[in-house]
Amino acid sequence: MSRIGVFVCHCGLNIAKTVRVSELAEFAATLPDVVVAKDYKFMCSTPGQEMIVNDIKQHKLDRIIVTACSPLMHEQTFRKVLTASGLNQYLLTIVNIREQVSWVTHDIEEGTAKAKALLNGAVYRSRLLVPLTSRVIDVNPNVMVVGGGIAGIQAALELANTGKKVYLVEKNSTIGGHMAQFDKTFPTLDCSACILTPKMDAVLQHKNITMMTSCEVSEVKGFVGNFDITVRQKARYVDHSKCNACLACTEKCPGKGISEWDESLVKRKAIYIPFPQAVPQKPIIDKESCTFFKKGKCRLCEKACEQKAIDFEQQDTFVQVKVGAVILATGFDLMDTKPLVQYGYGKYPGVYNALEVERLFNSAGPTGGKVTLRDGSEPKSIAILHCIGSRDKNNHEHCSRVCCMYSLKFAHLFKEKTSADVYHFYIDMRAAGKGYEEFYNRIIEEDVKFIRGKGARVAQSADEPGRLVVEAEDTITGKFIKLPVDMVVLSPAIVPRADARDIARLFNLSTDKQGFFMERHPKLAPLSTMSEGIFIAGVCQSPKDIPDTVAQAYGAAAEALTIVVRDKMELEATTAMVNPASCCGCQNCVRVCPYGAPSYNAEKKVSEINEALCKGCGLCASVCPSSAIIARHFTNDQVLAEMEGLMEF
Amino acid sequence: MSQAVTPYLEMSQAIMEAGGEALKKCYQCGTCTGTCPWTPITHFNIRKLVRYGQLGLDGIEEFMWGCSTCKFCVDRCPRGVEIIDVVTAIRNVYSGGGMLPQSLRSFVGSMSARGNPWSGDQAKRNDWAKEKYPLYSADKEYLFWTCCTVCYDPRNVRLAKATAEILNQSGLSWGLPSVDVNCCGESLKKVGDLELFERLKSNNLDCFKSQGVAKIITVSPHCLSSFKKDYGEDYEILHFAELIAKLMKEGKLTPKKDFGGVKVTYHDPCYLGRHSGVYDAPRDVLKAIPGLDFVEMERSREQSMCCGGGGGGLWMEKMKGERLSDLRIEEALATGAKILATSCPYCITMFEDSVRTLNADDQIQIKDVTELVLESLEINIDEPVADTCAL
Known part of the structure; x- marks a missing residue:
C-alpha cells in the first residue's frame, strides 16, 4: 500500500488551455492509493515546489506524480524536491501532458481524456516503483576535439588553457579549415590569415594539445566520462618526427596533383604543404599524384631529404585515445552546383563558386591575389548570384546565412582589385549581425548595383563570344534583364560534410532535415547533443558566421569542461541486469544492444551486462524470451501495469 | 484619380479555393519570370500574376492569358509553387462574367x-x-x-x-x-x-x-x-x-528505309517532356531509323522551349514577334536540320503555321515521330493501302 501525491501543473495556459486541469486533479483523487491531488499554475516555481515538499511531510507521501511538461525539461527539478524531502528520486513519475497532450490538440475534451488516461497509467505504475541507487563513475579528464577549423581550434585552446589535455583530430594535413582559405572577413575586412594563424600557432605550441593531423576517428566506444576512441592515422609517407620542414623535397618533386586548398584552380606538387602558413609546416605525399606510387620509380624527394624522413612503406596506423568528453567541429561543404545546369558551373569557364573566388582574392592563392579569369584577363563586369541551391525546395530549403554578407565582401574586393562593374542578383538581403547593415550601406555607396530578383539562367553571349549573359527579372521594375558579364560568381548552399552522417553514426548523434548535427534543444541546449558528453560547435550544427562559430566554440569548451572538471560523476540507475538463473543463453540481447553492453559468458552459458555501458533503453529486456533481463525502473510488471491503466480508457 | 490600391483578400481566397492554394508560398524572387519563355518577347510577367493573385488586385484579368503552361517555371521555382494550378485557378475565378477573350x-x-x-x-x-x-x-x-x-x-x-x-x-x-x-x-x-x-x-x-x-x-x-x-x-x-x-527494342518493329543522312532535330513537347518526364523514347526511335542524322538544339530535354500551343495558346492569336514557335523554328534552322521532328499535334500545328509565315517551308519540314517511323517502314498512307487489319 503506497501513498501517492499527484500534482497537476497548468503551465500558465500552455496546459490549462486544452486540458481541464482541476478536473484532472479531482479525477486523480479518486484513483487507488492517491492520498492527495492538487493543481497549481506553475508547479516548477518555488511555491509550487514548496507545496510538494509540505504535502510529502504532511501526508507522509512515498510516491510523487507530477503531470506537467516533458521530463527533459523538469525531471531534474522535481527529483531534487524528492531528495530534499528524504524520498528516493526514482519514486518520481512525470506525466507529460504538455508536449504529448495540450500542445498537440485544440480539443479540450480530447485533451482532458488523454491526460486522464496517461495519469491513470502512471498511478498504476507508480505503485510498483522501487528506490534505486545511482552509479558513480570515474571521469577521464581529457577532451577530444574533432575538426581543426576555427571552431575546433578555439575550443581546443580554451580547454587547454584550463589545464586539460586536448586531442585535436583533423583529417587534412593542416589545421585551419575554411577560414584559412579566405582573404578577408566581413564586415570588418580584417585579413583572415592575420587573425587565424596566431591561433594555429598557439595550438602547435600548446603543451596541453596533441595535434593529430591526417587523422580520422574510426571507432567510438564507451560513454560520457569514459570514451575510448580509435583514431586512424593516415599514412603521410613522411616521418614527421624526422622532418625538419626544409621543404627541399617539394622543390624536386615532378608530380602534379590538383590543389584541393586552391579549390582545384591550380596544380600542386605530389609532396606538398597545402599553403605557406600550414600547421604543421611538414609535407605529406599524395599517393594519387606521386610518380613513384604510379610508376614505381622516381624517389627524387627521398634523395633530396637530408633527414631521411621519406618513408614510402608507411602504412595507416590506429591510435587509442581515452577522453571524458568530445567536441565535434567538423564544419561544412559547399554544395556542388554542377547539377544546376541553368547556371553553367563547370561548363562555362567564367562561372565560379564562392570558395574559388575566396582563393582568387588571397595573396597566397593561385593568382597571387589578382582577380583574373581563367584566361588571365581581368573581368570588366561581374555578377554575383545569391541563394544558389539555398532557400530552394528543389535543393536545400535552409538559408545558408553567410552568403549575403560574403557576397557583399566580394563586391567590395572586386571594386578594390579591379575596375569592374559589380551586380548582385538577390532575393532578400539578410544583414542581421553586428555591423552588418552598416557594411551593406558601405557597399551600396561603393556603387555596386543591386538587382532584386534571383538569377534564372547563365548563358553564353550570342553577340560577344566568350562573354556570359545573366538572365533574371528585376522584380522591382518587372523588367527582364539580360546582363552581359565576364564573370559569374555563384553563392551556393552551405551543406553538411559529405561524411556527416557517418560521423553522426560513429558518435550516435541525430541529424536534422538538412543533415546538420542535431542539438539537444534549439534554444536552451544548442551545443549539447542527445548523446551525453558529445558537444557540437560551428557550422556542423547549422550555417553560421565566424563570430557565432567562435562563440559556440567557447560555449562547447565550457560544456565539455563541466564534465571533465569532475573526478567522478553520477549516472542514471536505470540500467538493465540479467538474472542468470533464467537466462537461456540465446544472445538476443547481445545482438540488439546499440551500446555493446551485454556480452555472452561462454563458460556460464549466460549473458552479462556491463552496467557502465548500459543506457537503460530496454531493448534487451524487450527481446529476452525468458524474461531474464530486468530493465530497472521499467520492469515488466511496471510497464504492464501502466499499459493496463492506459487501456482502461 | 487616386493611384492607391487596396488588397482584396476575398478574391485571393477565391483563387486559393479554386485550386490556387500554392500562391501563398511564393516569395516573389522572380525565378519564374526569368525562366519563362514569354518574358523576353512579351509583356507577360508570371511573377506579377502570382503577386496580383496574392493580394487580389484589380487588373489581373488583363494579363492572365499569357501563360502556355509549359511548366518550366514550376520546375525551377525554389518554393515549389504549383504555378500552373495558380494560373488555372485565376482563370477559373475571373473568366466568368465575359472575361474570356474572343x-x-x-x-x-x-x-x-x-x-x-x-x-x-x-x-x-x-x-x-x-x-x-x-x-x-x-x-x-x-x-x-x-x-x-x-x-x-x-x-x-x-x-x-x-x-x-x-x-x-x-x-x-x-x-x-x-x-x-x-x-x-x-x-x-x-x-x-x-x-x-x-x-x-x-x-x-x-x-x-x-x-x-x-x-x-x-x-x-x-x-x-x-x-x-x-x-x-x-x-x-x-x-x-x-x-x-x-x-523497336523488342524487335517487333524494324525500320527499313534509309533516309540517306538527312539531318533531323527533335523538339520536346512540354507535356511529353517536363509534364510527363519522357525524353529518351522519341530520341531512341529517331536514332534507330537508318540514315537520320540526329542533332540536338541548344535548348532541349528539361530546358526545352515551348511552342506556345499549351494552356489554350493554340486557339489564341499572337502578333508576329510574339510567337514562341517562330523562335523555335529559327533555333531548329540554326542546327542545319532539314526535318524538325516532334511528338505532339499541338506543336505540329504551331510549327506548320510558323514555317509558312516565316517562308521557311522549303528549308525545313515538320514531322511527327510517328510519320517518320511510318515512312521508314515504307508504308504510304497517301495511297490506298492494303487492309492489314486483323478483323
Whole structure:
C-alpha cells in the first residue's frame, strides 16, 4: 500500500488551455492509493515546489506524480524536491501532458481524456516503483576535439588553457579549415590569415594539445566520462618526427596533383604543404599524384631529404585515445552546383563558386591575389548570384546565412582589385549581425548595383563570344534583364560534410532535415547533443558566421569542461541486469544492444551486462524470451501495469 | 484619380479555393519570370500574376492569358509553387462574367456543344479511319485514344493514320474509341473552365468503364498528361513514342528505309517532356531509323522551349514577334536540320503555321515521330493501302 501525491501543473495556459486541469486533479483523487491531488499554475516555481515538499511531510507521501511538461525539461527539478524531502528520486513519475497532450490538440475534451488516461497509467505504475541507487563513475579528464577549423581550434585552446589535455583530430594535413582559405572577413575586412594563424600557432605550441593531423576517428566506444576512441592515422609517407620542414623535397618533386586548398584552380606538387602558413609546416605525399606510387620509380624527394624522413612503406596506423568528453567541429561543404545546369558551373569557364573566388582574392592563392579569369584577363563586369541551391525546395530549403554578407565582401574586393562593374542578383538581403547593415550601406555607396530578383539562367553571349549573359527579372521594375558579364560568381548552399552522417553514426548523434548535427534543444541546449558528453560547435550544427562559430566554440569548451572538471560523476540507475538463473543463453540481447553492453559468458552459458555501458533503453529486456533481463525502473510488471491503466480508457 | 490600391483578400481566397492554394508560398524572387519563355518577347510577367493573385488586385484579368503552361517555371521555382494550378485557378475565378477573350469563346463553345475544340461533328469523329480500323472492345489490349486534333484537323489526321498503320504492323490487338467519347479536356481545364472539364472527364470515364479499358495509347502528350494527372484512375497509359521505342527494342518493329543522312532535330513537347518526364523514347526511335542524322538544339530535354500551343495558346492569336514557335523554328534552322521532328499535334500545328509565315517551308519540314517511323517502314498512307487489319 503506497501513498501517492499527484500534482497537476497548468503551465500558465500552455496546459490549462486544452486540458481541464482541476478536473484532472479531482479525477486523480479518486484513483487507488492517491492520498492527495492538487493543481497549481506553475508547479516548477518555488511555491509550487514548496507545496510538494509540505504535502510529502504532511501526508507522509512515498510516491510523487507530477503531470506537467516533458521530463527533459523538469525531471531534474522535481527529483531534487524528492531528495530534499528524504524520498528516493526514482519514486518520481512525470506525466507529460504538455508536449504529448495540450500542445498537440485544440480539443479540450480530447485533451482532458488523454491526460486522464496517461495519469491513470502512471498511478498504476507508480505503485510498483522501487528506490534505486545511482552509479558513480570515474571521469577521464581529457577532451577530444574533432575538426581543426576555427571552431575546433578555439575550443581546443580554451580547454587547454584550463589545464586539460586536448586531442585535436583533423583529417587534412593542416589545421585551419575554411577560414584559412579566405582573404578577408566581413564586415570588418580584417585579413583572415592575420587573425587565424596566431591561433594555429598557439595550438602547435600548446603543451596541453596533441595535434593529430591526417587523422580520422574510426571507432567510438564507451560513454560520457569514459570514451575510448580509435583514431586512424593516415599514412603521410613522411616521418614527421624526422622532418625538419626544409621543404627541399617539394622543390624536386615532378608530380602534379590538383590543389584541393586552391579549390582545384591550380596544380600542386605530389609532396606538398597545402599553403605557406600550414600547421604543421611538414609535407605529406599524395599517393594519387606521386610518380613513384604510379610508376614505381622516381624517389627524387627521398634523395633530396637530408633527414631521411621519406618513408614510402608507411602504412595507416590506429591510435587509442581515452577522453571524458568530445567536441565535434567538423564544419561544412559547399554544395556542388554542377547539377544546376541553368547556371553553367563547370561548363562555362567564367562561372565560379564562392570558395574559388575566396582563393582568387588571397595573396597566397593561385593568382597571387589578382582577380583574373581563367584566361588571365581581368573581368570588366561581374555578377554575383545569391541563394544558389539555398532557400530552394528543389535543393536545400535552409538559408545558408553567410552568403549575403560574403557576397557583399566580394563586391567590395572586386571594386578594390579591379575596375569592374559589380551586380548582385538577390532575393532578400539578410544583414542581421553586428555591423552588418552598416557594411551593406558601405557597399551600396561603393556603387555596386543591386538587382532584386534571383538569377534564372547563365548563358553564353550570342553577340560577344566568350562573354556570359545573366538572365533574371528585376522584380522591382518587372523588367527582364539580360546582363552581359565576364564573370559569374555563384553563392551556393552551405551543406553538411559529405561524411556527416557517418560521423553522426560513429558518435550516435541525430541529424536534422538538412543533415546538420542535431542539438539537444534549439534554444536552451544548442551545443549539447542527445548523446551525453558529445558537444557540437560551428557550422556542423547549422550555417553560421565566424563570430557565432567562435562563440559556440567557447560555449562547447565550457560544456565539455563541466564534465571533465569532475573526478567522478553520477549516472542514471536505470540500467538493465540479467538474472542468470533464467537466462537461456540465446544472445538476443547481445545482438540488439546499440551500446555493446551485454556480452555472452561462454563458460556460464549466460549473458552479462556491463552496467557502465548500459543506457537503460530496454531493448534487451524487450527481446529476452525468458524474461531474464530486468530493465530497472521499467520492469515488466511496471510497464504492464501502466499499459493496463492506459487501456482502461 | 487616386493611384492607391487596396488588397482584396476575398478574391485571393477565391483563387486559393479554386485550386490556387500554392500562391501563398511564393516569395516573389522572380525565378519564374526569368525562366519563362514569354518574358523576353512579351509583356507577360508570371511573377506579377502570382503577386496580383496574392493580394487580389484589380487588373489581373488583363494579363492572365499569357501563360502556355509549359511548366518550366514550376520546375525551377525554389518554393515549389504549383504555378500552373495558380494560373488555372485565376482563370477559373475571373473568366466568368465575359472575361474570356474572343478567340477562346469559340473554343469553349465548341467544347460545350460538340465535345471537341474544332467544331467537329461528333458522329464524324472516326470518319478519318474510313472504317479500315477496328473499334475498341474488351477483348483488345490497347485503346488507341485519338486526340480530337488528329481526328478533325486535316494536317494532323496523318498522325492518326500513321499510328493506326504502325499498330497494325506491330501485330498488337487494339481498337479506336467509339464516337461517344469527347475531348480529354486538358486545354479546357488550363483555360479555367473546371466545371465543363469535369463533365467531359466523367463522360470519357463512363465510356472507358463500360468498354473495360485497361491500357491506353495516346498520340497527344496533352491527353497523356490529362489522363495521368487529372483523371485519377489507374489505367496503364503510354504515349505512342514510348510504345514505338519499346516495340523497336523488342524487335517487333524494324525500320527499313534509309533516309540517306538527312539531318533531323527533335523538339520536346512540354507535356511529353517536363509534364510527363519522357525524353529518351522519341530520341531512341529517331536514332534507330537508318540514315537520320540526329542533332540536338541548344535548348532541349528539361530546358526545352515551348511552342506556345499549351494552356489554350493554340486557339489564341499572337502578333508576329510574339510567337514562341517562330523562335523555335529559327533555333531548329540554326542546327542545319532539314526535318524538325516532334511528338505532339499541338506543336505540329504551331510549327506548320510558323514555317509558312516565316517562308521557311522549303528549308525545313515538320514531322511527327510517328510519320517518320511510318515512312521508314515504307508504308504510304497517301495511297490506298492494303487492309492489314486483323478483323
